[in-house]
Amino acid sequence: MIEKNQSICIIGAGSTGIAACKNFHQAGLDFICYEASDQIGGNWVYKNKNQMSSAYKSLHINTSREKMEYSDFPMPDSFPDFPHHSDIAKYFNDYVDHFGFRDKIKFNTSVVSAILLEDESWQISTSDGVTYIYDNLVVANGHHWDPRYPNPDFKGKYSGETMHSHHYLEPHDPVDCMGKNIVIVGAGNSAMDIACELSRKNTANKVFLAVRSPVWITPKYFGSTPLDSFQRHPSIKANIFQKAFEKIFGFLADFILTRRVIKYIGRPEDIGLPKPSHKFTQAHPTISSEIQLRIGSGDLIIKPNIDNFNNKIVTFDDGSKEEIDVIIYATGYKISFPFFSDSFLKVKNNDIALYKRIFHPQYSSLFFLGLVQPLCAMMPIADEQSKLLTSYLKNTYKLPSQVMMEQDAESIHNEMKDYYVDSPRHTIQINCLTYTDDLRDELKLGSRRL
DSSP, X not given: OEEEOOSXXXXXXXXXXXXXXXXXXXXXXXXXXXXXXXXSOGGGSTTOTTSOOOOOTTOBOSSOHXXXXXXXXXXXXXXXXXXXXXXXXXXXXXXXXXXXXXXXXXXXXXXXXXXXXXXXXXXXXXXXXXXXXXXXXXXXXXXXXXXXXXXXXXXXXXOSEEEEGGGOOBTTBSSOOTTSEEEEEOOSHHHHHHHHHHTSTTSOSEEEEEOSSOOOEEOSEETTXXXXXXXXXXXXXXXXXXXHHHHHHHHHHHHHHXXXXXXXXXXXXXXXXXXXXXXXXXXXXXXXXXXXXXXXXXXXXXXXXXXXEEBTEEEXXXXXXXXXXXXXXXXXXXXXXXXXXXXXXXXXXXXXXXXXXXXXXXXXXXXXXXXXXXXXXXXXXXXXXXXXXXXXXXXXXXXXXXXXXXXXXXXXXXXXXXXXXXXXXXXXXXXXXXXXXXXXXXXHHHHHTO
C-alpha cells in the first residue's frame, strides 16, 4: 500500500530532528517525523528502546548549560552547569511540548527504506509496513550510533569479554566489570569517562587505558567558570567588538588554550599520557576533570595501543603484557544511513560531500541535519541549520548552481583535512562560531539569488 502523505519526511527525533520539527512547525510546513523509539531525545535517552543511544548511567554533558540550549528555549536555572542526561532528556520533552508539535512525531516507527523517484520525490517505507510518498527527505538520524572498531583488528585471538563503549551502561551492565581487569581502548570523552568510573576503588580490579593517538585534555572548568564561558552562543550574531576579539583570539587560540590547560591540568605527558604532536585546536579535545586524579592516584594505568592477543593475555605496543578480563572499545562511530542502498549513497572515508553540511548538490529534495562534529553542543547548530533549510523549503532562499555547491563542498573538505588531524573523528569537524556565522551569511546571499 502506497499513500501520498505530507510534503516533508524527517528521520529521527533526537536533538537535531526536533529542531527541524520546531522550525518547520512555526513556518507552517507540512511534515512528519519518524522516531524508532517510544520517546524523543535520541542519544540522550538512557536505555533507549531504539538501541541507538550511547548514554551511560553517569553521563553528563561536556558543554555548559548556557551554551547548549536552543536560542529560543533557555534551560532552567535550576539545572547545574553540566546537566545529567536525565535533565537533558526532560529539556527536550519540554521543548517539544512548549512549541506544540508532539503530534507530528510518529513514535515506534523507523524508516527502513528511502528511495528517490524520477520526479525527485521519495518513496519511504516504514517498519509498520506502510509506504508513503514525500516531496522532501530530511535525514537527522545522528552519527553516534553505529560503533566503529579497530580496522584491521589486532593480531591473535582474545578469549575474554568485549563490548563497544556505545553499549556500556554502568560497571555491571551489560558486562560485569566488578573486580575484573579491564582495558579501555581509546582516548576520547567516552573512553575517559568510563575509565575514570571503572578505576574508582571498589569497582574494577585493575583498569588500563590503551591510548592509540595522543590527545589534549581539558578540564570542564577553568577556575570557577565553565570551559566554554568565554564564547558567545552560536545563535548570537557577533558585534564589532566580538568580531575583533574572535579574530585576535583565532590567531592566539593555540597559545592561550594550551597555557590555560597546562595551568589547570598539566601537559598530557606530565600526567602519563602520550605527548601530542598536533596543536590544541587541530583535534577534538578530550574533556575530563577527573583523569589526572585517577592516573595520579595509581587507579588508572596508561598503556600504548594493543599489539596482539593470546587468549586473555594482551600484549601492548611497548611489549608489556597483562591478563585482561574485559576489553571496552571506545573507538568512535561510523556514519551510516541504513535506509539508503549503497548504489544510491555510499559513505566514503566517513564523510559525504554536502553544501554547507546540509544540501546534497545532486539531489534537490535531500537534506542532512546534524551531520557535523562541533566543538560546541549540537543543539544550537541544528537550530541554525534548520533555519536555513526552512527558508529553502519556503522558497525564500535559493541555492547556487550544482557546480558551485560541489566546488564549495570540496574546498571546505580540503580546508578541514589540511587543518585537522587526519582521523575518522575529524572528517565532519566544524568551528561552531565560524560555521553558524557562515549559515546566516548564506541565508542573506541566497535571498539575493531569487
